[in-house]
Amino acid sequence: MSSERPLLPETPALHEVRLAVRRWVAAHGRSVAVGLSGGADSSALTAAAVAEADSVRAVVVDHGLQPGSGDVAALAAEFARSAGCGSVQVVRVAVTGPGGLEAAARAARYRALGEARAGLPVLLGHTLDDQAETVLLGLGRGSGARSLRGMCEFDDPWGRPLLGVRREVTRRACAELGYAPYEDAHNSDRRFTRVRLREEVLPLLEEVLGGGVASALARTARQLREDEDALEELALQLLAEARAGTGLAVDALAGTPVAVRRRVLRRWLLDSGASAPTDRTLRAADELIGRWRGQGAVAVGGGPEPGVRLVVTRRRGRLIVEFVGRRQGADD
Incomplete structure (x- = not known):
């Protein structure tokens, strides 16, 4: 120096x-x-x-x-x-x-x-x-x-x-x-x-x-950051395996740990144009995989004009994201 x-x-x-x-x-x-x-x-x-x-x-x-x-x-x-x-x-x-x-x-x-x-x-x-x-x-x-x-x-x-x-x-x-x-x-x-x-x-x-709380909270943050980094890495690997064109193959995601699967969904939705999906949105989208019962589309964002929104839908074994003008049902 x-x-x-x-x-x-x-x-x-x-x-x-x-x-x-x-x-x-x-x-x-x-x-x-x-x-x-x-x-x-x-x-x-x-x-x-x-x-x-x-x-x-x-x-x-x-x-x-x-x-x-x-x-x-x-x-x-x-x-x-x-x-x-x-x-x-x-x-x-x-x-x-x-x-x-x-x-x-x-x-x-x-x-x-x-x-x-x-x-x-x-x-x-x-x-x-x-x-x-x-x-x-x-x-x-x-x-x-x-x-x-x-x-x-x-x-x-x-x-x-x-x-x-x-x-x-x-x-x-x-x-x-x-x-x-x-x-x-x-x-x-x-x-x-x-x-x-x-x-x-x-x-x-x-x-x-009895003291030490600030240090304990910082230590917790560090441990969670390490865990989160590991889960994100697993999610990236799974996302690469599950991609089917612009959609996601349901079979590749079914049966995977939900903590990883929801991270896959979050990253995929962000890549598809959704803005900061909430926990409620991710859980609803995840049910299209883990608790599938023929339910309709899940809104994940606004559209380019009034009355249009971005939704995720399960269709023919895939999750897809699209803009729709009204609520659509699934045909899976």
């Missing part, structure tokens, strides 16, 4: 953050971009990335949601330069769109980071605590293993080296750097579900269950 990089203090919290980043860059690439907000997590991440990666491009996203947001972005950019980032860019975004303020801000941030990353993987400051909150949100929504698996260490182009590091560690790391990170008022605004999970639900669970 270049001797021109600022030397970091040999202190416990910074060392823990650096080790996490060191493992990530060794596995996934030594030239990175970093999404920097000025908060403790992304600031500690940025300093560690400069120490461990070969080159670091800092991208500061200014959401413009609060008075003085431009000043906060400028201070974050100044920190990135002082930390030794090779390039620093501030991007101002407009937060609009569906799903509420949190979702709209997240979508705008990811778009901006994606456009500014210059082909590099983007490191994000999500910590073990963020992972625990994500698992709880998925659990409360009944989203299944796909959601409970939480965030990935690397989901190209998004990298999350700190998923094994507690939020309190990044705060201590900033203190060890002598840097006072920005405290976003939205992070303590209890109108937001994630804030209430952070400040009310997780502390209560820690008290009732």
Whole structure:
């Protein structure tokens, strides 16, 4: 590594953050971009990335949601330069769109980071605590293993080296750097579900269950992610075997474990133009295989015009997807 990089203090919290980043860059690439907000997590991440990666491009996203947001972005950019980032860019975004303020801000941030990353993987400051909150949100929504698996260490182009590091560690790391990170008022605004999970639900669970809950939730996410990856691999193999033109051969799917079969159906429906099939939709489509009794088509999406919808039907030993203008029966 270049001797021109600022030397970091040999202190416990910074060392823990650096080790996490060191493992990530060794596995996934030594030239990175970093999404920097000025908060403790992304600031500690940025300093560690400069120490461990070969080159670091800092991208500061200014959401413009609060008075003085431009000043906060400028201070974050100044920190990135002082930390030794090779390039620093501030991007101002407009937060609009569906799903509420949190979702709209997240979508705008990811778009901006994606456009500014210059082909590099983007490191994000999500910590073990963020992972625990994500698992709880998925659990409360009944989203299944796909959601409970939480965030990935690397989901190209998004990298999350700190998923094994507690939020309190990044705060201590900033203190060890002598840097006072920005405290976003939205992070303590209890109108937001994630804030209430952070400040009310997780502390209560820690008290009732005797501690270690956040780490246990993150560990559960990791185990589920490994299981989900294995099931997805089996589903891909089965999908290749079951394809019959644009449809699926029922005989190739009948008798297979339902957990794998529904993953086959989900991937096939997405490939066929359905948008994010729900658990209810997948179960209804699966009954065309596992509990066949001559039932009609299952709606899986909207059509190109009013009155038309996308449906999956069992016909002559195959599942097919087609647009129909009214409910059709099966002729199997």
